[in-house]
Amino acid sequence: xxxxxxxxxxxxxxxxxxxxxxxxxxxxxxxxxxxxxxxxxxxxxxxxxxxxxxxxxxxxxxxxxxxxxxxxxxxxxxxxxxxxxxxxxxxxxxxxxxxxxxxxxxxxxxxxxxxxxxxxxxxxxxxxxxxxxxxxxxxxxxxxxxxxxxxxxxxxxxxxxxxxxxx
Ligand code: GNR
Ligand code: NI
Numbered sequence: 001x002x003x004x005x006x007x008x009x010x011x012x013x014x015x016x017x018x019x020x021x022x023x024x025x026x027x028x029x030x031x032x033x034x035x036x037x038x039x040x041x042x043x044x045x046x047x048x049x050x051x052x053x054x055x056x057x058x059x060x061x062x063x064x065x066x067x068x069x070x071x072x073x074x075x076x077x078x079x080x081x082x083x084x085x086x087x088x089x090x091x092x093x094x095x096x097x098x099x100x101x102x103x104x105x106x107x108x109x110x111x112x113x114x115x116x117x118x119x120x121x122x123x124x125x126x127x128x129x130x131x132x133x134x135x136x137x138x139x140x141x142x143x144x145x146x147x148x149x150x151x152x153x154x155x156x157x158x159x160x161x162x163x164x165x166x167x
Contacts, residue, residue, distance in 0.1 A: 004052040006042070006092050009156075014093055015140040016166055018050055018057045021074050024116035028058075032072055032114055035060045044092045046130045048137030051093055059134035065125045071121075073111040076135055078114060079120065080108040086097045087129040095154045096162045101146050103132045 006109060007014050021028065031054060039047040039060055046061035061071045083105030090098045106124040109131060113119060123131055144152045 004038055006038065006047075006051050007053055008093050008095065009142065009144075009159075011093075013055075014050060014137070016050060016055045017140050018048075018055045018138040021056050021058055021112070024074075024112075024114065029114055030061060033057070036062075036070055039092075039132065044090075044091050046134045047092065048134045050137045051142070057138050059131075059138065061127070061130050061134060063130055071127075072114055072135075073109065073121070073131070074113065074116075076109050076111040076131075076138075077118060078107055078135070079110050080106075081123075082106050085129065087126060089129065089133055091133070091143050094144065094155075094159060097144075097159045099143065099147055099151065099155060099162070100144050101129070101133075103129050107131060109135075145148055 008016040028101070035047050035049065038052065039062070045063045046059065049056045049058040057075045059073050059076065062069055077142060081104035084102060086100050086102050088098050089101045105128060106122065107128045108120060108122045110118065110120050136142065144155065
């Protein structure tokens with residue numbers, strides 16, 4: 001099993017901006033494999049390297065029904081976005097809380113694969129929400145940042161209460 005742990009809010013390391021990946025080697029492949037293992041085990045549909053305290057521009061996701069469509073995006077950049085959607089999001093760094101977040105409906109992303117080859121990906125709907133959520137992690141942005149102060153405070157209090165109860 002991977003020896004990574006997922007950072008939880010309010011860990012200040014969740015606010016670190018990730019650096020570009022420049023070396024595509026076996027160590028990177030191992031990290032990606034470990035991140036998929038953690039994500040599927042959690043279970044979650046996406047995981048950014050930032051959440052496992054690795055500050056590189058790397059994310060994994062899989063929103064398929066059967067968890068058999070793994071997606072790896074390295075050094076992702078948004079080329080285009082359009083439309084709007086509201087999707088109920090959760091985050092492995094905020095166990096037990098969920099909130100509606102408004103984001104673009106469709107995004108076109110340029111990224112590199114595990115071997116460093118560039119590609120362009122167009123996603124829409126839930127997967128687009130997930131990709132935007134993960135890309136936010138890479139710049140230290142969190143889904144609760146989109147909420148009103150009132151709603152954020154309420155949800156964070158709820159999370160703290162659950163934490164105390166399970167402690
Ligand atoms: O598991 C997760 N679910 C989710 C639901 C809606 C939108 C985004 C996500 S990502 C999240 C896992 C996570 O914290 N990724 O950073
Ligand atoms: Ni998250």
